Amino acid sequence: MKILITGISGFVGSHLTDFVLEHFPHIEIHGLIRRRSDIKNIQHRLSSIVLHECDLTDSHSVDAVFRSQSFEKCFHLAGQSHVPTSWIRPIETMNVNANGTMNLLESIRHHNKNCHVLICGSSEEYGLVYEHEVPITEDNPLRPLSPYAVSKVAADFIGHVYFKSYGLHVVRSRAFNHEGVRRPEDFVLAKITKQAVEIQLGRRTCFELGNTDATRDITDVRDIVHAYWLLLEKGEPGEAYNISSGKTYSIQELVEMTAKQAGIPSQIEQNPKFLRPADVPRLLGDCTKMKQLTGWKRRYEIPDTIHDMIENWRSVLTSSLDRSPFVETQAE
Ligand code: G4F
Numbered sequence: 001m002k003i004l005i006t007g008i009s010g011f012v013g014s015h016l017t018d019f020v021l022e023h024f025p026h027i028e029i030h031g032l033i034r035r036r037s038d039i040k041n042i043q044h045r046l047s048s049i050v051l052h053e054c055d056l057t058d059s060h061s062v063d064a065v066f067r068s069q070s071f072e073k074c075f076h077l078a079g080q081s082h083v084p085t086s087w088i089r090p091i092e093t094m095n096v097n098a099n100g101t102m103n104l105l106e107s108i109r110h111h112n113k114n115c116h117v118l119i120c121g122s123s124e125e126y127g128l129v130y131e132h133e134v135p136i137t138e139d140n141p142l143r144p145l146s147p148y149a150v151s152k153v154a155a156d157f158i159g160h161v162y163f164k165s166y167g168l169h170v171v172r173s174r175a176f177n178h179e180g181v182r183r184p185e186d187f188v189l190a191k192i193t194k195q196a197v198e199i200q201l202g203r204r205t206c207f208e209l210g211n212t213d214a215t216r217d218i219t220d221v222r223d224i225v226h227a228y229w230l231l232l233e234k235g236e237p238g239e240a241y242n243i244s245s246g247k248t249y250s251i252q253e254l255v256e257m258t259a260k261q262a263g264i265p266s267q268i269e270q271n272p273k274f275l276r277p278a279d280v281p282r283l284l285g286d287c288t289k290m291k292q293l294t295g296w297k298r299r300y301e302i303p304d305t306i307h308d309m310i311e312n313w314r315s316v317l318t319s320s321l322d323r324s325p326f327v328e329t330q331a332e
Helices: 011-023 040-048 059-068 088-112 148-165 188-200 220-233 251-262 288-294 302-318
Strands: 002-006 027-035 049-053 073-076 116-122 170-175 177-179 205-209 215-220 240-243 248-250 268-270
Touching: 011 027, 011 040, 011 220, 040 049, 040 251, 059 088, 059 177, 073 088, 073 220, 088 116, 088 148, 116 148, 116 220, 148 170, 170 220, 177 220, 177 302, 188 205, 188 251, 188 302, 205 251, 215 220, 215 251, 215 302, 220 240, 220 288, 240 288, 248 251
Parallel strands: 002 027, 002 073, 027 049, 073 116, 116 170, 170 240, 177 215, 205 268
Antiparallel strands: 215 248
C-alpha cells in the first residue's frame, strides 16, 4: 500500500510517519515537503520514506505529484498551524490552509479518485463556545475566532463539498490540542517545558507567557496520530469526528504540573506580547462518535507527555550545539 502525508516534516506529520513505520512497516510512505523545508523531524526516517517537493498553493506542483503517483490514503496535515501567526499573515494562512486543501482535492478528483483522504481540522473551528455547549460535539455551531480558525473551517467544509459533489472518500477530523516532543516552541506546552529547563539551567528566572486562564483539552500527539489512522480505516466518508481527551487544563495548571516535575518554582510573568487579539477561552471535546466507531483509547497521560518534553528539551539545551531544532510553524 502507498500512502501520502502532506506536511510530513512537521510536528504531527513526523509522528504519523513514526506510527505507520512502527505498525505497518510494509507500507510505502510518501510525503510532501516545501522547497527548503526543515527536515530535522524526519531525519531518522529518511531512508524509509519518499519525499516530493511540492507547494500546495501551486496547483501545477500538486498536480505533478498526482500525475506520477497514486495513493490509497492521503493524510492532509500541511498548513499554517500557529494561531497568532494567522493575525500577522492572514492571507498566507488562508491561502495555504484553504486554497491548498482545494488544490489537493482537485488533483485527487482528477487523478486519484479512489484515494481515501483525511482532512485534519481543528477544535479551533468551534471557537466561541457557550458553557451549556461543553463538552463540544461535532454538531456544535462553528464560531471561529481567528483567521486560522476560519481557514480550517474552509478546509473542513471544502472537504465535505468534494464528498457531496464528486463522491470523494473524504473524512474530516477536528483534533483538540495535541502536544509532544518535536512541538515547536511557539506553542504553549513546548514553550513551558523549554522554559522549565532553562530555569533549571539558570538561564532564566521565571516563566514568561501570555494568557494563562485559557483552558485546553490536550492529548499526546502519539494518540492523535493513532486516531488519524483509525479514522481513515473506519471513518464514514463525509463525516466529521472530534479527537479529544475529555480532560482540560488551564495554562496555569500546565505551568504548575511542569514546575513540579522539574523541581522549580512556578512563578509566571505575563508578557502582553503573547496575548492575542481574541483567544478561545475554553475547549473541552466530546469524541464519543469517534471512539464508538473506532475503539480508540488514549495510551498517554499529559504528565507523561510533559515528562518526555522536559527530557527532550534538556537534551537539546545541553547538547554542544545548544540550538532549538524544532521551530517550524508551517505544518500541523
Ligand atoms: O499552544 P497554543 O498556541 O495552541 P492553540 O492556539 O490552542 O492552537 C493549537 O491547537 C489547535 C487545536 O485546538 C490547533 F488547531 C492549532 O494548530 C494549534 O496546534 O495556545 C494554547 C493556549 C492559548 O489560549 C494561548 O493564548 O495557550 C495560551 N498561551 C498563553 N501564553 C500561549 C502563551 N500560547 C502561546 N503559543 N504562547 C504563549 O506564550
